[in-house]
Amino acid sequence: MTKPPLILVSPAIEKRGTEFHDRSINARRMDKRNAVAHEVRLTDGSILVKITGKQTLGVNSTHHQAVAQPAKPLAMAAYSPDGVVESMQLKPGAAHWLPFLLSVQFHPERLVNGPAGHRAIFSVFTQACVVNRKKTI
Numbered sequence: 001m002t003k004p005p006l007i008l009v010s011p012a013i014e015k016r017g018t019e020f021h022d023r024s025i026n027a028r029r030m031d032k033r034n035a036v037a038h039e040v041r042l043t044d045g046s047i048l049v050k051i052t053g054k055q056t057l058g059v060n061s062t063h064h065q066a067v068a069q070p071a072k073p074l075a076m077a078a079y080s081p082d083g084v085v086e087s088m089q090l091k092p093g094a095a096h097w098l099p100f101l102l103s104v105q106f107h108p109e110r111l112v113n114g115p116a117g118h119r120a121i122f123s124v125f126t127q128a129c130v131v132n133r134k135k136t137i
Contacts, residue, residue: 036115037061040086040106046077047089047102051124052117059086059106066105077102100128 036058042048048057057078067085070076073094078087086105090097102125111118 035060036111038080040078040080042078042087043076046075046087047124048077048087048117048121051120054117057117058115059108060110061106073097074103078104099132100125 037060038058039056040059042052042055042057044055049055061080067088070085070088073091074088075091076085076087077089078085080086084105088103090101102121104121108118108121112122113119
């Protein structure tokens with residue numbers, strides 16, 4: 001059974017993208033791992049824009065690695081002011097690979113009781129899981 005992934009570990013590398021290792025990122029805020037640390041810009045037409053209905057989203061930031069270049073089947077869905085890729089999704093031509101794919105650099109699970117967009121991410125992910133499960137049973 002194919003399960004729709006929400007968060008991937010190093011999705012850029014999986015399909016031949018590149019990443020920064022132990023990059024010094026100004027937004028790394030361990031003291032705000034459960035609170036908004038900075039805003040990210042959502043890419044026009046991205047899954048995140050459709051989910052949240054916004055152009056920006058406040059996120060937490062505890063990562064020490066970042067995607068340098070998304071792999072060819074992936075498109076940037078969000079980025080921080082310093083250019084760090086904060087979210088990726090499948091490009092339209094690769095969308096048939098999986099029923100749902102959204103990778104995020106932040107931790108929406110830590111903010112579900114905060115900004116509405118984070119709870120919406122989980123709601124859409126849960127809906128994708130239910131739809132996919134019905135197709136495989």
